[in-house]
Amino acid sequence: MAEGGVTVLTDPEPQTGRRPPAARRGRWVLRALTGQRAGLAVVVVVLIIVFGTLRPAFYDSRLVVFPLLRDIATLTVVGLAQLAVLSIGHLNLAVGRMAAFGALVSGFSYQVLGLNLVLGLLLGLLAGAAVGALAGLIITSTGVNSFVVTLGLDFALLGLVTLVYGQFTTLAAFTVKPPGMEELRSFSLADLCAGDLCGSPAVPQLLLLTVVAMAGVGYLFARARTGREMLLTGSNATAAELSGVPTNRRVIGAHTLSGLLSGLAGFMLAVTAGSFTAGIGSAFLIPSFLGPVLGGTALTGGAVSVIGTFMGISLTQVIQQGLTMLGVGLESLNIYLGLILLVALSTVRIRQLFARRRSS
Template identity: 70%
Template sequence: MSAPPVERTDVEVESRDRAKPRRRLDPGRAQRLGLLVVIAVLVISFGSASSAFYDQQLTIFPLLRDISILCVVGLAQLAVMSIGHMNLAVGRMAALSAMVMGLAYQELHLPLYAGLVLGLLVGAAIGALTGWIISATGVNSFVVTLAMDFVLLGLVSLVYAQFTTSAAFTVKPAGMDELRKYSLADVCLGPVCGSPAVPQLFLFTVVAMLAVGWLYSRTRVGRELLLVGSNIKAAQLSGIPTGRRVIGAHALSGTLAGLAGFMLAVTAGSFTATIGSEFMIPSFLGPVLGGTLLTGGAVSVIGTLLGTTLTQVIRQGLTLLGVGLESLNIYLGAILLLALSTGRIRTVLSERKARTSR
């Protein structure tokens, strides 16, 4: 004889429903999703306002090329932000690396990628030196990198004045023009070619993103860098060589800055003393908008790409609509201020929510 069905009371049903775990969207993932939605809305809006925004050769190709360069710049800043530092000399490190590459091409007649490797080594060396000074002296990274910025500004200017007559190395090694002009479709060998709007330089960005993402998500060194950024005292007590991690983070930043300098020089067609002068604000905008914390301990490589894309879409769209450079700088400054405030806003809101739930 079967037992009668057990009736569940409303209290039992409610308690079981409460016991079920609710899936919540990760805050970092939610932020990246929000950026993606905003970018899509802006692309549609700017395209509706001006059909030229969708022109592959006049708009999309240079837009993606700028995004490729500035995303690498953002990754250079992300490397030091992961340990709670900042690199105000990121633009000058790019200029120094690019200067060494131009000098190598003109005086040593090195091939394209041999000169690139030499420039990256110089960027890593100057970054490591900066990190060593910070670690050895205990001086704040803001002060050290600001001083390094002035030192490199003078050094780069002196070298260009010594070896050039027009503050530029104009020798172009074989393959440089192809990198600047051609898209992925021009080098595609298979039946399905890449888009004619995607520049070849984007491949450098993909490699940089994969390398940085692998470092922070798959390696012990990456996890230790994030621990140093979260709490350097706790990291020291855990046996982490914090001094070496600081040097390593700044060396990585210098290397990525050097890569960005190379990409900008390829885009410009020459290696000039002014390379990197506009890198400061974009280097912070991309990672901060993407979810990387200024205080360290959390990074987002995909978020850096999305944050950079957002700012460049805004810049390109407003330029097509006839907005002047001064107004563009005001808008980008406001975006940076808002991005820097989001962390504090989230903290305040979470604290209020915690108090009201008690």
């Protein structure tokens, strides 16, 4: 079942008679998630008004709004990378290192191989997808929990990425910028046709990559059979297998998608920073959970929300930007973000309890 960016797996309804409990629960969860997403939108708007009133510079299109939207674009892709594995009830603790590895391959292709912007991006995406597929293959072949596998992979990639940068660079960074990279970093949609007809000067071109990623992931889980089978695997792996779903392949596919999106996020962060370094993705882990969980994606699998992920990331970034402009220090910001994550996780548990009571 898909509606308004929220995809929830439910059992089919019978032709006649009363709707079964699972279907009633699915309907209720869908309404709850849709309401949660609308609530997030209201909170984001209210916070923008509050911060703009307290600090009018918050509305500055080039100095505040443009970089804010650019950060939201990158972190939304990170959230989608985590959402991909959350759909099957798994976790990806290596999302940041996968981003660093994808960025490493892209940077290597630019500086050492001399490839253009698009080919380097494609190689980075393939590298991220390959690492994600490896994680999924280890999980399905050994039966080890995704938490353990991705945690181990995180440490392995940390050493590998650092080693490669040390071997091929002197400043631990690939700094060659292929044609088009600087424009992607600093140009807005209005610059596409040298006028405001193409969009606002406050909307970065980098946001287009996020829109493409959101559209692809949204279509996968809302319309494609593969995405529906991923949700079924996350909802009940045993039932999915008995129904003929190739659960192992869906697990590998979900982790492959997570790695691919992580590689895209790593590329986007490197474009924003202006260089490819080993530190890319080191701060991705918490936002990767905050966005999907705040947006309504279930930690136990079976329910995802692409638009909700975008709204969740927008909320956290607006709060962070607003508090920064109000003079709140970095340590306090981390405390606030941690509290938001705890509240989000508690909200997920409360929703599950209400869903069970309503279904019974």
